Amino acid sequence: MNTRTRDLRREDLHASVSLPVMDTMNFLNEITHRYPEAISFAPGRPYDGFFDVEQIFTYIRRYLDHLAAGGDSPARIRDVLFQYGPTAGLIRELIAASLREDEGIDVPVESVVVTAGCQEAMFLVLRALMADRDDVLLLTSPCYVGITGAARVLGVEVAAVPEREDGLAREDIETVVKEQVAAGRRPRAIYVTPDHSNPSGVTMSLQARRELLDLAERHDLLIVEDSPYRLVSAGTRLPTLKSLDRNRRVVHLGSFSKTVFPGARVGFAVADQVVGAAEGRDGLLADELVKIKSMVTVNTSSLGQAAIAGALLQHSGRITDLNAGPAAYYADTMRTTLDRLARELPADRRARLGVRWNEPRGGFFLTLRVPFRADNEALGRSARDFGVIWTPMSYFYPEGGGDHAIRLSTSYLTRADIETGVSRLAEFIEAEATTGGDGLSGSRRSV
Known part of the structure; x- marks a missing residue:
C-alpha cells in the first residue's frame, strides 16, 4: 500500500x-x-x-400465500418481490400487530417504519432529532458501539451517563442534563438498552424505567429505546419503556436479526410522536424518518421483508413462540x-x-x-x-x-x-x- x-x-x-x-x-x-x-x-x-436454509423459502411462500389470500393478483405479487417497495415498508401492519401481541405496544400502523436493520433506524432517528449543532445525545456508558458510531458519523455531540448495576440512575441523568444545559447545549434525547444491554448485560429495573419516563417528561427529552435481546431471553420480561409510555416520549427501535435471522437485515422504528407543521398539517415523526430513508436506502429489501413477514404469519405474530x-x-x-x-x-x-x-x-x-x-x-x-x-x-x-x-x-x-x-x-x-x-x-x- x-x-x-x-x-x-x-x-x-x-x-x-x-x-x-x-x-x-x-x-x-x-x-x-x-x-x-x-x-x-x-x-x-x-x-x-x-438456522435452516429451507425455512427461508417456507417463510417467503407463507407471505406470498397471505398476499394471494388477501386478493392480490399474480402481477401485484410479482411486483412486491421484484420492484422497489414503499419506503415506509411492506410489512408495517404485521409488525404493529406483533408488537401488540408480544410487547403490549399499541401504536398506529403509520408510526412504524421498516428499516435495513436496526442500525439504519438509529441513523434515521438521530438525523431527524438532532437539528442544531448544540443538540446533544445522552448515552449510557458503556454503550453499544453502533449508536456511538452513528452519532460520530452524523456529527452529533454525545454525553455519557454512567450505567449502574440496575441501569441508569435518575440522579446521574439529572447531573449530565444540568451540565449540558450549563454548557449551552440542549439535551435532545437519551439512548438506552433497558433489557440485557450490549455490552454489559445489565437490565434496567421497573422503578428505573418509570423514573426515566418521568425525567424525560420534566426535561423535554425523547427516549430512544433499543431492546434486541428481550424476545430471545427466557423468563419473565419487564415491560418495555414504550409500553409504559403515556406521553409519546419513547421512540422504540426493533430488529429481527436476533429473533428471526440477521441476513434478512430487517429492523424498524416506532415513531408515533406528532410533529406540528407551520402550515397546520400535522404528521408523525415516522413520516419524517421516511423522508430521510428515501434518500438513504430508498426502501428495505422486499425479499428480506417477505421472509420476516412469513415468520410472523407462521407464528401468529408471536415472536416469543418462534424463539x-x-x-x-x-x-x-x-x-x-x-x-x-x-x-x-x-x-x-x-x-x-x-x-x-x-x-x-x-x-x-x-x-x-x-x-x-x-x-x-x-x-x-x-x-x-x-x-x-x-x-x-x-x-x-x-x-x-x-x-x-x-x-x-x-x-x-x-x-x-x-x-x-x-x-x-x-x-x-x-x-x-x-x-x-x-x-x-x-x-x-x-x-
Whole structure:
C-alpha cells in the first residue's frame, strides 16, 4: 500500500473515519481470521444451529400465500418481490400487530417504519432529532458501539451517563442534563438498552424505567429505546419503556436479526410522536424518518421483508413462540458460562486475582473485571497464546473507561466450546496477573 501513489489524504476525509470506535469491529475480525482455531467469546451473533436454509423459502411462500389470500393478483405479487417497495415498508401492519401481541405496544400502523436493520433506524432517528449543532445525545456508558458510531458519523455531540448495576440512575441523568444545559447545549434525547444491554448485560429495573419516563417528561427529552435481546431471553420480561409510555416520549427501535435471522437485515422504528407543521398539517415523526430513508436506502429489501413477514404469519405474530427454543438455549449457554467461571475461578482464586463478574438474567453478554489492562495487545496475547478471544470493554465507553474489563458473548458457542474457552480464559487471566501483562511467562498453548 505504501508504494502506491496517494490519491487522498485521511485528514481531508470526514473526521469520523479516523475515530478509534470505527476500527473496533475490524480489529476483532482480524484477530478472529488470524487465529481461526481460537474459541471466540466476541461475536454477539445468534447460534447457527437454529438456522435452516429451507425455512427461508417456507417463510417467503407463507407471505406470498397471505398476499394471494388477501386478493392480490399474480402481477401485484410479482411486483412486491421484484420492484422497489414503499419506503415506509411492506410489512408495517404485521409488525404493529406483533408488537401488540408480544410487547403490549399499541401504536398506529403509520408510526412504524421498516428499516435495513436496526442500525439504519438509529441513523434515521438521530438525523431527524438532532437539528442544531448544540443538540446533544445522552448515552449510557458503556454503550453499544453502533449508536456511538452513528452519532460520530452524523456529527452529533454525545454525553455519557454512567450505567449502574440496575441501569441508569435518575440522579446521574439529572447531573449530565444540568451540565449540558450549563454548557449551552440542549439535551435532545437519551439512548438506552433497558433489557440485557450490549455490552454489559445489565437490565434496567421497573422503578428505573418509570423514573426515566418521568425525567424525560420534566426535561423535554425523547427516549430512544433499543431492546434486541428481550424476545430471545427466557423468563419473565419487564415491560418495555414504550409500553409504559403515556406521553409519546419513547421512540422504540426493533430488529429481527436476533429473533428471526440477521441476513434478512430487517429492523424498524416506532415513531408515533406528532410533529406540528407551520402550515397546520400535522404528521408523525415516522413520516419524517421516511423522508430521510428515501434518500438513504430508498426502501428495505422486499425479499428480506417477505421472509420476516412469513415468520410472523407462521407464528401468529408471536415472536416469543418462534424463539422459545433459542431463548432456552441462550439461557443455558449463559448459565454454563457463569457456572464454568465459578468452577475455574472459585472465590479464593478470584479474590487473589481481583476478578469479578456480573450475572445477567438473559441476553447474550456478561462483563468480567480483570486486574490487568484489557486492551488490543492483551487480546492478541490471549488469542495467540491461549486460544481464546473476547472483546475489550474499553470499546464501549464513549468518553473513555473500561480498561480493566472484558465482554463475553455467550450466544454463539456450544457448551463444550464454552467449557474449554472459559478454562483457557482462566489460564490467560492468571498469566496476565502474574506477569503484569507483559506476556513473558505463563501457560501457553498452540492454536
